[in-house]
Amino acid sequence: MTFETWISEPVNWAFSAIALAVLFSGLRVVTAKNVVHAALYLVATLAGTAGLFLILSAEFVAWVLVLVYIGAVIVLFLFGIMITRAPTGLDEGLDVEKKLWPALLSVAVFVAMAWASVNAFGTQEILDTGNPTSTEILGEALLGRFVIPFEIVGFILLAALVGGITVARKDLTPAEEEEEAAV
Amino acid sequence: MVVSQFLVLAAALFAMGVYGLLIRRNIVLILLSVELMLNAVNINLVAFESMIVTTEALGQVFAIFVITVAAAEVGVGLAIVLMIFRNRQSANVDELDLMRY
Structure with missing residues (x-):
């Protein structure tokens, strides 16, 4: 072609x-x-x-x-x-100073992947x-053959969001907790 | 339309993600680069799906799973970034050297 x-x-x-x-x-x-x-x-x-x-x-x-x-x-x-x-x-120091090797590596990654895909397909x-593709087909696949992965992914999302809240919330020190209780 | 055009585009996006992952110091920007790489994977999955026509749209199902897991990853990742920033007043990865030998 x-x-x-x-x-x-x-x-x-x-x-x-x-x-x-x-x-x-x-x-x-x-x-x-x-x-x-x-x-x-x-x-x-x-x-x-x-x-x-x-x-x-x-x-x-x-x-x-x-x-x-x-x-x-x-x-x-x-x-x-x-x-x-x-x-x-603008802020300084968002990037590292030495960019040559990362650039070369990413070019190598691109060349390898592009060459492999063109070679294969x-x-x-x-x-x-x-x-x-109608949503019906996708819905039947998600709730039919892939229902267990679907539920697992839903659970992962729930666990990740609960975990995120737990990590990000500010824990009060005992003194602060007493202060809160007093108010 | 050939499949390779989508695969080469996805390879380019993935390579950009690798580059960003390596050169950025700010954690939020590193997470952005990871999103770029996940996006490249999604393009590949959907392109393969339209090449092999299946009755169940398998590639698209997997792309949706990838999107969901990526959303979970961002939630946890940004919570950790927030915590690190609160404790160390910095979001640069090279300053987080507490566990470095």
């Missing part, structure tokens, strides 16, 4: 546009000098990923990504950022485009 035939499909134009946006904002997530900007660029990356899921006809997962990640996880991140540092301007076509 040549590049001309690939680019002649309209869906690949959409893919290219979204992919460029995702790559740019992903790069900004790891290079931004402002912590809040990094979190907001992650929003752009996730929105682009949701667009890719729509192209791949995975509607439910795309909207779950928007709701759970952009809606909840990013808000948690922004809370974490706001709490752990007061000024929201080549020009294999995607089959069911334009025919969205």
